[in-house]
Structure formats: structure tokens, C-alpha cells
Amino acid sequence: MQQQSQGRVYNFNAGPSTLPLPVLQKVQEEFVNFKGMGMSVIEMSHRSAPFESILENAKALLKELLAIPDDYETLFIQGGASLQFTMIPMNFLQPGKTASYALTGQWAERAYVEAQLLGDVNYASCARKGSYSRVPAPDQLNYRASDEYLHITSNNTIYGTQWKEFPQTGNVPLIADMSSDILSQPLDISQFGLIYAGAQKNLGPSGVTVVIIRKDLLQQANSNIPSMLSYRTYAEHNSLFNTPPTFAVYMLGEVLQWVKDQGGAHEMAKRNEQKTALIYDAIDQSEGFFQGRAEPNSRSQMNITFNIEYEQTQKTFLLEAEQAGFIGIAGHRLAGGVRVSTYNAVSYEACQAFSQFMIDFRRKYHR
Structure with a gap:
């Protein structure tokens, strides 16, 4: 399992969620x-x-x-x-x-x-x-x-x-x-x-x-x-x-x-837009391999939800993601699929790493 500094995983839990490491x-x-x-x-x-x-x-x-x-x-x-x-x-x-x-x-x-x-x-x-x-x-x-x-x-x-x-x-x-x-x-x-x-x-x-x-x-x-x-x-x-x-x-x-x-709410908004763009771009450029659940004009900057076309491939995605140190990405039991929560304390580096994981996974499994 890949880990960040101090042995911490990439925590994308929907809540309770990751907290800023300096605060902890x-x-x-x-x-x-x-x-x-x-x-x-x-x-x-x-x-x-x-x-x-x-x-x-x-x-x-x-x-x-x-x-x-x-x-x-x-x-x-x-x-x-x-x-x-x-x-x-x-x-x-x-x-x-x-x-x-x-x-x-x-x-x-x-x-x-x-x-x-x-x-x-x-x-x-x-x-x-x-x-x-x-x-x-x-x-x-x-x-x-x-x-x-x-x-x-x-x-x-x-x-x-x-x-x-x-x-x-x-x-x-x-x-x-x-x-x-x-x-x-x-x-x-x-x-x-x-x-x-x-x-x-x-x-x-x-x-x-x-x-x-x-x-x-x-x-x-x-x-x-x-x-x-x-x-x-x-x-x-x-x-x-x-x-x-x-x-x-x-x-x-x-x-x-x-x-x-960190710069207050304005800085949080800027960072959140940059972070989520990494993952939404991976969805939009996947040629349908990743299928976003939310309509583009309603997309959340806090919770990114998507499905993968084949159920078994989706199970493999969730398993390999966890093995790679990405925690808490399984969709809610009512909705299924994948959910990546990108709250304020989730770093740009975490989203960048997950975006790259998505890209690499698609290259490996895209039919």
C-alpha cells in the first residue's frame, strides 16, 4: 500500500473525513x-x-x-x-x-x-x-x-x-x-x-x-x-x-x-476547484469508461460520484484502489459505484495521485 508522509493513507471518506495533519x-x-x-x-x-x-x-x-x-x-x-x-x-x-x-x-x-x-x-x-x-x-x-x-x-x-x-x-x-x-x-x-x-x-x-x-x-x-x-x-x-x-x-x-x-474561504474555493478538476477531467477524458453520475452543471466540488461500465471491473477498481492506499471511495450503499470526497483538508497531491490511478487503471482494463 502506498502511503503519504508519516504513514498516512489517502483518505477520501465521506464523513467523518480527513482532517488537516497540522491540526492533528x-x-x-x-x-x-x-x-x-x-x-x-x-x-x-x-x-x-x-x-x-x-x-x-x-x-x-x-x-x-x-x-x-x-x-x-x-x-x-x-x-x-x-x-x-x-x-x-x-x-x-x-x-x-x-x-x-x-x-x-x-x-x-x-x-x-x-x-x-x-x-x-x-x-x-x-x-x-x-x-x-x-x-x-x-x-x-x-x-x-x-x-x-x-x-x-x-x-x-x-x-x-x-x-x-x-x-x-x-x-x-x-x-x-x-x-x-x-x-x-x-x-x-x-x-x-x-x-x-x-x-x-x-x-x-x-x-x-x-x-x-x-x-x-x-x-x-x-x-x-x-x-x-x-x-x-x-x-x-x-x-x-x-x-x-x-x-x-x-x-x-x-x-x-x-x-x-491557508487564506480563508476564497483560497479553499480555489483549491477545491483545482483538486476536483483533476478527477472530473479523468472521467470526461475516459471515453465512457468512467461514467459520471451528476449532470455537469450540478457537479459537486465536495463529492465526486461515478460508475464503471462493467460491475466486475468496478469491483476490481475499488479493490486495487484500496491496495494503492486510497481509502473510503466506495459509493454509498444507496447509490453504489465510486465516490471520492474532496473536502477542504484533502490535498491537491491526493487528488492528483487518484487521478493518475484512474488513468492508469483505464489503460489497463479498457476494452
Whole structure:
């Protein structure tokens, strides 16, 4: 098996995913004795001044890197993005009102199904018949001006599609699950009423979910719900109502600092475009040997999905790729095929090596 420096494999897992090596090394150095305190972050009280400093630093870095306006709150919540599927309608879907969901993949479907348990929801679009190979243009969405919100999933990890332009929804709050592409490019936060993202793709380890919510929307949230499911609870207690995932928040801050040191969201976008071009070019120039699943104008910069014409050849590809040190490239069980996840921490060199592997494999097995 080929390995990178320090014996590390080429990690293309869809999530939890690869983290920046400098971050892992720094955390390793601080793990037993954080900043001379004689204990690890995981042993530290979440009520202590040092941890509150860690939390505030993470919030400040998010605000800086994403240019979050002052009229937004940043919250740290447990339960993953999947808990947000419930929290959103519980907080914002009032009795007798409706909300709309753009169904562009499995996670969007799950959000829709959870919302159905709590209120009246509609399809704004559904790409299921096209095997989720595309996302709709903003003007193709069918939602109501009276909707409490419109929900979208900005990047679809399973099918490899991504929104290139977000709808301008006016008075209808736009809510987005950005778990798999947040911080991969600059973003106009003011377009959204609420953004949520599980950390385990671009932000850090699993265990913490970032929620960015407009303050006026927060004030409109339902107050007659359990405390732990209320956004107001987290806002009023600075995400410290109960014990937060302290180590995940700490690592989130370290990853954010790494992104800042690399040049921020603009630099991430540039690198991601360069990285994914290597693999998409290998697909497009393969004379049909590799068959991309996503339509070209919906292709994701985070998750590249494709098939190989013959099933046995595809099995051989996955086996030889793993033997060559490329880990986590088997497609999701719902979609099959091949999936290469190229999040921020995945290096250009890793994508270059995988692209060359694809080229060499095609030369070897193309009939």
C-alpha cells in the first residue's frame, strides 16, 4: 500500500473525513497538557474560563471566515444534522402553516420525512426520478409566499450534486443544510434565515453541529417546546445550557484557524476547484469508461460520484484502489459505484495521485 508522509493513507471518506495533519499534530501535542494547565481539554470544565475562551474563539473565527453579519447568532448543538431535521419544524412550523422542501437527495428526503411528523410540508422540487443527478435552478422551485420557510440541502454527498446558485426567497426564510460544503467557498450568509452543518466534513470531528441563525427568526421560534430542542435555549445560554461536546468544539476552532492560515474561504474555493478538476477531467477524458453520475452543471466540488461500465471491473477498481492506499471511495450503499470526497483538508497531491490511478487503471482494463 502506498502511503503519504508519516504513514498516512489517502483518505477520501465521506464523513467523518480527513482532517488537516497540522491540526492533528497540534492537538496531539496539547492533548495531555493543554497550554500548561496540567490537564486535557476533555477533562476541563465547560464552565471554566479556559473553555469559554475556546468556545468564543471558535465563534469568532466562524464569524470572520464566513463574514457572518451581526444580526446572526452562532450556536453549537449536539445530535448531528439529523437532529436539525426535527428541531427546524419544531421551532418554526406553526400550526396551520406550511413549509417547503427541495428534495435533491437522501438527506433532503430525511429532513422532509421528519418535518411531515410535525406539520404540513410540500415538495418545492423532487429530483428522485432523475436518480438525483441534478439540482433544480432557483426559478424551478415551487414554494409558496406564505411558507414558514424553504429548506434546501446545499450539497448532496451520496449523489455528488451541489447548488451553484441559491434561490432568492424574499420574505420566506431560506434554511440550508450545509453539512458537506460549508466553508468550501465564500458565502453570502444574508441570503439565509438559518444554516446548519454537522462538523465532520469540513469543520472538524463529529459531535458538534454548527447552527447560524438570524436573530429575528430566532425571536419568532416556538417557545412551547422542550428546552433542549429550542434554539432560544442555546442562544440564551451561549451553547452552554448543558455540557457541550467540548473536545469537538476545541478541534473545530483549530480547524478554523488552519483555514484562516491557508487564506480563508476564497483560497479553499480555489483549491477545491483545482483538486476536483483533476478527477472530473479523468472521467470526461475516459471515453465512457468512467461514467459520471451528476449532470455537469450540478457537479459537486465536495463529492465526486461515478460508475464503471462493467460491475466486475468496478469491483476490481475499488479493490486495487484500496491496495494503492486510497481509502473510503466506495459509493454509498444507496447509490453504489465510486465516490471520492474532496473536502477542504484533502490535498491537491491526493487528488492528483487518484487521478493518475484512474488513468492508469483505464489503460489497463479498457476494452
